[in-house]
Amino acid sequence: MPLENAIKNPHELLSNLNELHPSDIAFSLKKIEQESTDDFYYVLKEIPDEILGQVILELPDNLREDVYEFLSSQRLCDVVDELDSDDATDIIQEIEEIDNQKAKEIFDGLEEDDKHEINWLKRYHEDEAGSYMQTELFSANIQEKIQDSITRLKKAKESHELENIHQVYIVNDDKKLIASILLEDLILFDFEKTYEEIINLHDENRFKPFIVHDKDHIDEVAKQVEKYDLNVIPVVGYNEILVGRITNDDILDVIEENATEQMYQLAGVNDDFEHEDNLLNTAKKRAFWLFLNLGTAILASLVIGLFDETIESYVALAILMPIVASMGGNAGTQTLAVMVRQLALGDIDFDNSKDAIKKEIFISLANGFIFALIVGFVAYIWFNTALLGIVIAMSMVINLFSAGFFGASIPLFLKKMDIDPAIGSTVLLTTVTDIVGFFSFLMLAKMILL
Numbered sequence: 001m002p003l004e005n006a007i008k009n010p011h012e013l014l015s016n017l018n019e020l021h022p023s024d025i026a027f028s029l030k031k032i033e034q035e036s037t038d039d040f041y042y043v044l045k046e047i048p049d050e051i052l053g054q055v056i057l058e059l060p061d062n063l064r065e066d067v068y069e070f071l072s073s074q075r076l077c078d079v080v081d082e083l084d085s086d087d088a089t090d091i092i093q094e095i096e097e098i099d100n101q102k103a104k105e106i107f108d109g110l111e112e113d114d115k116h117e118i119n120w121l122k123r124y125h126e127d128e129a130g131s132y133m134q135t136e137l138f139s140a141n142i143q144e145k146i147q148d149s150i151t152r153l154k155k156a157k158e159s160h161e162l163e164n165i166h167q168v169y170i171v172n173d174d175k176k177l178i179a180s181i182l183l184e185d186l187i188l189f190d191f192e193k194t195y196e197e198i199i200n201l202h203d204e205n206r207f208k209p210f211i212v213h214d215k216d217h218i219d220e221v222a223k224q225v226e227k228y229d230l231n232v233i234p235v236v237g238y239n240e241i242l243v244g245r246i247t248n249d250d251i252l253d254v255i256e257e258n259a260t261e262q263m264y265q266l267a268g269v270n271d272d273f274e275h276e277d278n279l280l281n282t283a284k285k286r287a288f289w290l291f292l293n294l295g296t297a298i299l300a301s302l303v304i305g306l307f308d309e310t311i312e313s314y315v316a317l318a319i320l321m322p323i324v325a326s327m328g329g330n331a332g333t334q335t336l337a338v339m340v341r342q343l344a345l346g347d348i349d350f351d352n353s354k355d356a357i358k359k360e361i362f363i364s365l366a367n368g369f370i371f372a373l374i375v376g377f378v379a380y381i382w383f384n385t386a387l388l389g390i391v392i393a394m395s396m397v398i399n400l401f402s403a404g405f406f407g408a409s410i411p412l413f414l415k416k417m418d419i420d421p422a423i424g425s426t427v428l429l430t431t432v433t434d435i436v437g438f439f440s441f442l443m444l445a446k447m448i449l450l
Contacts, residue, residue, distance in 0.1 A: 006031035010039040014046050022051055026058035033063060041070055049075075053083040053091065068095050073102050077109035084163070085117040086134040086250065092118055129221045130214035132254070133235045133244030136162055139169040140195055142178055147191040166231050169209070169242055170195045177234060177242040180209035211236050214243055218254050223346055225251045258344065292427050300325070300434035307442035310450060316383045317445050320392050323375060324441045328399035328433035331367060335360045335407030336429055340421050343411055350416050357408045364404025368397040391448050395441035402436040403429075 007013040007028040017025065025047070033040035044067060047055060056067055056079070068076070076095070080088045096103040107115060117135045124130035138156070140149035149168060156162040168186060170179040179199055189198050199207055210228055212221045214237045225233055225248060237243040304311070304321070311317050339356065342348045348356045376393030380386050410428050411421035 008032055008035060010043045013043055017047065017051070022054035023058045025051070025055045029055070029059065030063065044070065049078045050082050053079045053087060057087060057090065064094065065098055068098055068102070073105040074109065076102075077106045080106060081110060081114065084134045084136055085114070085121060085244075086132060088114065089118045089121040089131075093122065124214065127218055128214065129212050129216045129218055129235055129246060130237075130244070132218055132221070132250045133214070133246045135244045137169060137234070137242075137245045138162060138165045138167070139171050139242060142170050142172050142196045142199070143194055145192060145194055146186065146189060146198070149195075150186075150191065164232075164247060168195075169234055169245075170199070170207070171242050174239070175241045177209060177211060177236050177240055179207035180234065181207050209234055211240075212246070213237070219258065219344075221246060222251050222254045222258075226255070293430070296427060296431040296434065299431060300438055303435050303438045304442070307446060310442055310446045314388075314445060314449055316379075316385070316388060317442065320379060320388075321438060321441060324392060324395050324399055325434050325437040327371060327375075327396060328403045328437045329430055331364055331400050332403035332407040332429045332433045333426070335364065335404050336411060336425055339408050339411040340425065343415055343421050350412055353408075353412050357405065357412075360408040361401065361404045364400045364407075365397070368400030371400070372396040385449075387448055388445075391444045392441065394444055395437065398440040399433060399437040403433050406432045 007016065008031050010032055013020075013025070013028050013032070020028075029040060029043060032043060044052075056064055059067065071079070076091075080091055083091065092103055092107060095106065107118065110118070120135070121131060121133070138149075138153055140146075140152075153162070153165065153168075157165075165183065167180050167182045169177060170181065171177055179195070181195075181198075210224065210230060211234050212224060214235050221233065224230070225246075230248065232245050232247045234242060235244045235246060339348075339360070342356065372393035375396055376389035378389075379392045380389035407429055410425050410432075414421045414425060
């Protein structure tokens, strides 16, 4: 049952647990915690182990830390035991960062098979596909009869060993991945035949699986899942041996994390610090970017200072200056957002960027001429000076051209220098559009009006 509004009554929430998704339970728990921490921990203790792990993973970072400290090692061990290998590994690693001894106690209480899987997954770096995969999957030997594998699947489902199964992965005696058959296709075949017989009856590419390697970067995996609209993708290791699978819920998390990170970085905000309770640390991190912005503002002011006599002679310039800089900044931000996103998606790179730059320049110039006419006419009517309208119109075209060019070029340049395009692009672009806008407007005014 989808939950539209949070259930803030702890007893009502507990009575509806069986009808709610773990994310809905977590949503209500967040609201309960804001009103009463005692009620929050009361509900937490009453949630069954079978779903508590998923609920914990849906909570914000700061609340998860509180939960890890509140629950006993034995309770957490029971919770972890109910999770898939990837989620179990995530919880163990999060607890290690808070209390290494407690994490060890939880790990020691697990079964040997679970320990082996967690140790296997922990060896991957956080940006590798292997760190996102789960080892639970449905596979069958190529010589196995379909009926025998279906019987195994039924037993695994009945014992809750396997969840979210979409296909059977066919492997050889060396565990090398050979094929992938959707369950909806599998039910059409003769269950008395072996998988080898079924595969041989069809085109060699009919059951060819989409695969990723355990060392592949998770962002590349996410692109492949998006491109081919996959629900799940198998992960292979050395010599194409099947080692796990990544489901689309984990891919959605990756996409959301990347989008959030880009949004924060474009605004000069650090995602890690934003979720901290320490307000001083968050303020310090934001202050660093504000300091850079202050530096760029001073540069723009220095440019204005070069034309102080021009402004004194023609006060209307001071009134109109912000229009030129603001329009350039907004146009540049539009271009910047598009370029950063396309770079993140892999739609463009430095080698094929000329067309993208030309496109953004053309769009900026087109808008530049349109708004030059509008602003020029407004300035003429406002101050009854035709030449002033011409000055601001010309400056508008120049600044929007620079906004399009540098808005497209700065992210590409940073990418070429192996710097995340989302970091620092806004500060650099704002500096360019402010300086070009002020300089072109005041220089043209000095040349034409005085």
